[in-house]
Amino acid sequence: MIPIIKPFLGQDEADAAAEAVLSGWVAQGPRVRLFEQAMADYVGAASGIAVSSATTGLHLALIGCGVGRGDDVVVPSLSFIATANAVQYCGARPVFADVDPVTQNVTAATVSAAITPATRAVMLVHQVGMPADIDAIANVCRQQGLGLIEDAACAAGSTYKGRPIGAHSAFAVFSFHPRKVLTTGEGGMLMCRDEGADKRLRTLRQHAMSLDDVARHSAKEFVFEGYPELGYNYRMTDIQAAVGLVQLRKLPAMVDRRRELAEKYRVALADLEDIRLPVDPRWGTTNFQSYAIKLLAGGRARRNAVLQALTDLGIGAKRGIMAAHLEGAYRNRSDIRTAEGLLPETVRWSDESFVLPLYHTMTAAEHDEVVSKTREVLAKTRAD
Numbered sequence: 001m002i003p004i005i006k007p008f009l010g011q012d013e014a015d016a017a018a019e020a021v022l023s024g025w026v027a028q029g030p031r032v033r034l035f036e037q038a039m040a041d042y043v044g045a046a047s048g049i050a051v052s053s054a055t056t057g058l059h060l061a062l063i064g065c066g067v068g069r070g071d072d073v074v075v076p077s078l079s080f081i082a083t084a085n086a087v088q089y090c091g092a093r094p095v096f097a098d099v100d101p102v103t104q105n106v107t108a109a110t111v112s113a114a115i116t117p118a119t120r121a122v123m124l125v126h127q128v129g130m131p132a133d134i135d136a137i138a139n140v141c142r143q144q145g146l147g148l149i150e151d152a153a154c155a156a157g158s159t160y161k162g163r164p165i166g167a168h169s170a171f172a173v174f175s176f177h178p179r180k181v182l183t184t185g186e187g188g189m190l191m192c193r194d195e196g197a198d199k200r201l202r203t204l205r206q207h208a209m210s211l212d213d214v215a216r217h218s219a220k221e222f223v224f225e226g227y228p229e230l231g232y233n234y235r236m237t238d239i240q241a242a243v244g245l246v247q248l249r250k251l252p253a254m255v256d257r258r259r260e261l262a263e264k265y266r267v268a269l270a271d272l273e274d275i276r277l278p279v280d281p282r283w284g285t286t287n288f289q290s291y292a293i294k295l296l297a298g299g300r301a302r303r304n305a306v307l308q309a310l311t312d313l314g315i316g317a318k319r320g321i322m323a324a325h326l327e328g329a330y331r332n333r334s335d336i337r338t339a340e341g342l343l344p345e346t347v348r349w350s351d352e353s354f355v356l357p358l359y360h361t362m363t364a365a366e367h368d369e370v371v372s373k374t375r376e377v378l379a380k381t382r383a384d
């Protein structure tokens, strides 16, 4: 079976994790600080807040935007369900926006259509690493006085207007889950531009404790910490951060390799007229966290047949991105609203797209096999 993804982890990450374990400091500590600074340097931000996952980072970012009970937050339905769930953690309500038929991202127009009088913030997603048009959406937010958060869970190493994603908005959140490009097992990072918000969210990550562990352990005199508001335990461990520091050094090479393999797919499949292949938008570059192909003919039934046939042939293909508004947690709820009724482009993407294997150590033979079997299966399902 050719898998959909394989994390690119090796002896260097294992050594770094062992070094952290043997140091005796395994919870959030000096390596987390170093990883935060390294990630901030990489994206061109002042600092980063390492967290236990992108989901918890999104929760903190929403708090940073002042989102709470009674507020609406515009999010795409076409996303991993954590995007919408984070809104509900704040007692707020997601309002689902549709996406673009080419990029699978929200746009200024789809976001505008989802804004209600109760809207407080917009959460855009750089879906599967494909950069959304941040500036166009930021314009809408500025005009309407709304906060903007980038769910950059998939987008470490993607760029927007010549700079890495992560420092364009007040808040951007990365995931380091193994399904993403850079991994620490579990983990995430919140990039927060405003110094005051950074300071507050950094403490909320740690039970809202007024002193962090490094400060407490290095204090010469006895110090008491305080807990001035409701906080959370959203910390990353030093073991994860040690792995993250190694992975971050490998990130440019990992992105280059993904882009090289994706370009080979594009060349090998370019003549097929009934599929849409992913390409960079004019404002940026994707890290190809996933290589998502959209069927332009045949609909959901054909997509499902393609997935089954590829699986039968030993190719680990997966469906494209889910539509959160159709899941049990959101569907049939009278309080949940979607812009433009049924979100036609969202449903099309989630019913009619699939993802091909793409990983750093993929061999030429494996790549050729995926191409030939994909061509075979598309031809067969075209005739059916």
Ligand SMILES: *Cc1c(COP(=O)(O)O)cnc(C)c1O
Pocket (backbone or CB within 6 Å): 052, 053, 054, 055, 056, 079, 080, 082, 083, 125, 127, 151, 153, 154, 174, 175, 176, 177, 187, 188
């Ligand atoms: C993976 C993903 C998340 C959740 O990331 P975790 O680190 O697993 O919490 C959120 N949003 C998007 C768009 C994702 O792809």
